[in-house]
Amino acid sequence: MENFIVNLVPMVRSPKKRQPRPKPAPYKRKPKTPHQKDGPATSTKHSNTSRRENLTLNDWMMVFAYIDEHPYLPQDRIVQHFKTRKEGVLKFTQATLSQKLKDRMHLEQRIESYPSALSSKQPRIVTRPDVEEALVEWITSMEQKGESYTGAMFREKRRKLEEKLGVPETEQLIGDG
Numbered sequence: 001m002e003n004f005i006v007n008l009v010p011m012v013r014s015p016k017k018r019q020p021r022p023k024p025a026p027y028k029r030k031p032k033t034p035h036q037k038d039g040p041a042t043s044t045k046h047s048n049t050s051r052r053e054n055l056t057l058n059d060w061m062m063v064f065a066y067i068d069e070h071p072y073l074p075q076d077r078i079v080q081h082f083k084t085r086k087e088g089v090l091k092f093t094q095a096t097l098s099q100k101l102k103d104r105m106h107l108e109q110r111i112e113s114y115p116s117a118l119s120s121k122q123p124r125i126v127t128r129p130d131v132e133e134a135l136v137e138w139i140t141s142m143e144q145k146g147e148s149y150t151g152a153m154f155r156e157k158r159r160k161l162e163e164k165l166g167v168p169e170t171e172q173l174i175g176d177g
Contacts, residue, residue: 040118
């Protein structure tokens with residue numbers, strides 16, 4: 001056998017260094033358009049969207065106003081008109097229009113029931129108007145003082161008002177509602 005000379009000195013490796021990566025450039029964000037709060041919310045969409053969404057109460061009032069202006073126009077033509085509007089598309093079916101026309105009186109009453117009804121898609125349900133009114137007064141007084149309130153404070157105030165006004169346990173709200 002051949003004699004091998006074994007080197008007992010440990011091999012020292014020089015640490016390999018990576019080249020530093022270039023830092024990524026900041027994201028190119030689209031400029032935000034200011035949100036106009038002049039009028040109620042609407043569900044108008046660009047004409048290239050295919051998805052239907054629930055319309056706000058304000059949208060239905062626009063549809064009703066158009067129907068009042070064109071009383072002899074058939075419902076399918078009304079639906080077609082709102083699908084092709086330049087101002088923004090409102091998508092709904094003839095069946096939906098028929099149902100909303102039946103409920104027109106109730107929809108118009110919702111506008112008078114509370115101020116932000118025009119921007120809503122569903123009616124607000126208040127089970128205890130007395131508690132609701134007291135909470136609105138409390139929130140108004142907090143805002144007038146310049147004080148803020150949290151959800152936890154709001155829930156605790158609701159619970160105390162329900163006790164003070166003698167709301168039965170079966171009618172008291174449970175949880176975060």
